[in-house]
Amino acid sequence: DQQVKQNSPSLSVQEGRISILNCDYTNSMFDYFLWYKKYPAEGPTFLISISSIKDKNEDGRFTVFLNKSAKHLSLHIVPSQPGDSAVYFCAASFGTASKLTFGTGTRLQVTL
């Protein structure tokens, strides 16, 4: 049972435009959410996170929105740059062990 879902396997956006990556979850116990960026054959790098007590967190060009009632979060990248082209993973956790449950990822391609 996939508790964290990223239903769009790929997304293509023009440079300078907004990229919106979506993530849905089913487990209402999740209380912390993270986004990671991953290049091929490398480890994921942490991008941004949000606690369930907030509905928005912003860091430079990256903003994460959380809608708890819909069990949905999204990552906005504005403006998109070619270097943003990568696979983006959504992850969720709860409790002190902070085990992460990952989605299957969305491949973002930023075109010139």
Next chain:
Amino acid sequence: DGGITQSPKYLFRKEGQNVTLSCEQNLNHDAMYWYRQDPGQGLRLIYYSQIVNDFQKGDIAEGYSVSREKKESFPLTVTSAQKNPTAFYLCASRTNNEQFFGPGTRLTVL
């Protein structure tokens, strides 16, 4: 500089052989994790350790074993009991709520 190292980057083994993947961190983090990634899938948790000399099974622990004798080190052994060991293996350590990953080891079993 601080970080997580995994060695080797690429590893080839014959079917039926056990193999141990290295993970070292100098971030002074208590918690460490092992994940595997398969094509088109997210990362799946194999084992994790919250403190030295203690570890717990993750979602797909069968065919794997770990040890945590030192805070800095969390090696993963892929045993011959693992039915499909070819994958990209990632080690991570945690501070607060965020996990930081090493560069990964691609294991290919021939």
